[in-house]
Each structure stands twice: as C-alpha cells, then as structure tokens.
Amino acid sequence: MVASSMPRPLPSGELLALSWKALLCDEVIRLALICSKAARDYSDAVTIMGATARASNFQKYGQARDVADCCRVVLERARLMLDEHVAEHGC
Numbered sequence: 893m894v895a896s897s898m899p900r901p902l903p904s905g906e907l908l909a910l911s912w913k914a915l916l917c918d919e920v921i922r923l924a925l926i927c928s929k930a931a932r933d934y935s936d937a938v939t940i941m942g943a944t945a946r947a948s949n950f951q952k953y954g955q956a957r958d959v960a961d962c963c964r965v966v967l968e969r970a971r972l973m974l975d976e977h978v979a980e981h982g983c
C-alpha cells in the first residue's frame with residue numbers, strides 16, 4: 893500500500909527534456925535543430941565527395957564539391973544565427 897503512493901522519479905530522458913525546456917526558448921531549440929540538420933547535410937555531402945574522389949569520377953567530384961560548399965555555407969549561417977540568438981537572448 894505504501895509503495896504504490898511513493899513518488900517515482902522521472903526517467904532520465906524526460907527529466908532532461910524538462911530541464912532543456914525550462915532553460916531554452918522555443919526559438920533557440922528551433923535554431924539548434926536547423927544547425928543539426930545542416931551539420932548532417934554537410935557531413936553527408938563530404939562523404940559523397942570523398943567517394944567520388946576515390947572513384948576518380950572527376951565530373952561527379954566537382955558536383956559533389958559544389959554541393960558540399962553550399963552545405964558548409966548553410967551550416968555556417970545556421971550556426972551564426974544560433975550564436976547571435978544566444979548572445980542576444982541569453983538562453
């Protein structure tokens with residue numbers, strides 16, 4: 893009987909989500925998710941660039957390098973927006 897009324901701690905994942913929500917505004921979470929996606933895109937593009945270089949496919953390598961350059965610019969811009977928000981908003 894006593895055991896069923898005892899409070900149970902939240903699982904660590906739920907606790908972490910609550911603490912992030914308490915500390916961070918919706919905008920910084922949105923910008924962090926954009927950065928995360930941009931970083932994955934850049935990583936994928938560099939992986940493809942490496943594969944085309946190993947295959948000595950120079951035309952596809954050039955295309956993959958251009959895509960990787962675009963992804964890098966997007967990542968840098970997303971990171972700058974996140975940094976500017978954090979500096980201005982303090983979250």
Ligand SMILES: [Zn+2]
Binds near residue numbers: 916917918919983
């Ligand atoms: Zn904020």
